[in-house]
Amino acid sequence: MDKLGSKDRLSSEDVLWFTSKFIHRMRQEQEVYFRPTCRQAISIPSLLSSRHLRNGLLTPEDLVSVAVATSQPEDQATAYSVAMDILSGKEEGEKESKEENEVEELSPIQSKSGSGISSGAQLVKEWWERFHWDKEYRRQLMAKAEKIVLRSESRCEYTFLTKEALGPIEGEILFPFWWGDDPDLIDFEESLENLMSQGKEPSQARYEDLIVRQRRGQRKAVVFLQDISGSMDNALRYSLMYGAILLYALRRHELALAFFEGNDYIIKQFFDKQPIEDVVEAMLSASSMRGTMGEGALKWAREQLGKIDGRYYERECIIFSDFGFFDSRKVADEIKKLARMDVKVIIILPPVFIYRAGLEAVGKTDYSIVELDAEKMTRFTEIMSEAI
């Protein structure tokens, strides 16, 4: 086929050839974030047919603009260069061989782990040291996060079953209907019982007499508290990396993040419009400092979660710490207060060293503990999908 870029008018064969070439090349591109789907392949000729009706002809510029417009914003720059390469007849072979070399340079960790030399902890250490700022490293974190999401969502499916299908749900939270509540959530059985207990006829029902079920398994509001005190020095790399995985896993939910040592450092509050990549960046860039005081950070977490309407969000607080707190009693009080607010508290302990005394001082309240030993690190996605 002649170079498309040199043609004044394009035929329908040109359009189909360009579309198939463009979709194929985009799927091969390393830089592409969202691989083109069949819908995109169908959209290109459809949109071009409309352009043809408008202008009476199709030009190479139309191919480029439609190829770009049907690509996701993150990939539009790549789409433009791929479309231009196709128009100018540039082959993909030269580029591919270069990319293969780049991939080769990034692969040794995979081959090492494959040979069984590296333990889980060693693998984590290597990731941290060699791929800290690398795109591939981020992709691997995201892949782990995706596994957590998939496992956790398959567990949550039951929450979408109706009461009729499931029978009474233990511990289900009911509250009176209020303007703005989803009418689909009205429990008529409970509402009628409520009316009868007040001696009212159904015709006398007012909106607040209706009873609504709390929807579960929907959005979460999660506070991440990351201990960056001096005692976390050796453990921080693990703690931060697993924190980053959880940030990715919970990216669709409302997140808040703070670091703490003697002081508290608020990185993101709920509803701040901050890209998740910036939050992960902050998480991965933290370095350890001095003594640990946890009360302030936990108070901040409690305030943040207190602003969240528990009817619409499941509230969680995830604490990454070795529990070497100087103010253990106050920390224990704060954790108890969170538990009383129906906030799910998850404590993630690092693999290197834990202050058992500090943990015991907090006492047994309603929280879950995940201790990241070598065995748990290899099963992290499975464990966290249950915990969150």
Added chain:
Amino acid sequence: MEKQRELRIVMEGQYKVAYDLLEDTVAVGLTPILIGPPGVGKSLLARKFAIDTQRTFHEVFFDELMRPAHLIGSFDPVIVLHKGYCQEAFEPGPLIRAMSEGGIFLAQEINRASEFCQNSLLEPLEERSYYIARSGRIYADENFALIATANPAELAGTHRISEALRDRLRVWIPLTYPDMVTELKIIKVNCDSATLDDIVLDKIYAIVKAVRENPDLEMPASIRTGISIAKLAARHISQGGDLSKEVLVNYASNVLLGSSPGLEWISTRKTIEEISRRVLADYG
């Protein structure tokens, strides 16, 4: 159908390109999404499209607390208790109304929609129908079209469009701040340009542009800010006032304060005033 009220829109440059693409996209049954920062004219473009094609216009601003019932509609629970599930008890939401009337449904800030809401858009987009429990399936009129908008700064945020919905939003139309000539025309058509000469409009544009390019301010100044300053300046002149440098600086800083994150108003105001004075000094 959308009322033929006067839309003050300048169909030039990027707006003409975007509008043509919007028309082409809807004509072949694909779903467009207009991407751009606040105040660049995304909803205005969609509204113009509804007027030009004589369709009704329904608009929803998504946020975290919006539920599918707000889009689809719901049974009035009290009527249901009185009369049971009947047609009279169902109050259709804007999406169902747009579908049955063959109108335009503008999904504003779609990336802020909860996954629950995002999923409820999949069926209307793919099958052009929606099943309402106890009421039956509603089929969309052939003229029904969904147009979405999103702010690019939020696309990468904690609120994300699900892969399934992304794949159905087929044409991504970018809009950004227009070039100087177009932006000045937009300001002119939106205020009483008879009282403002070109030099005053140039000064206003120069202040807005300088503020927009300042990295210390959290929110870039939108086109609306330029229009607001021009309206205040026009009113000042029409009341017989003298539009001195300080008056213009004062209007600019009051309007542009929206670019501050809130708690730092005093320092932001100072920054805006400094920028405005520096810009106006070039005009002598």
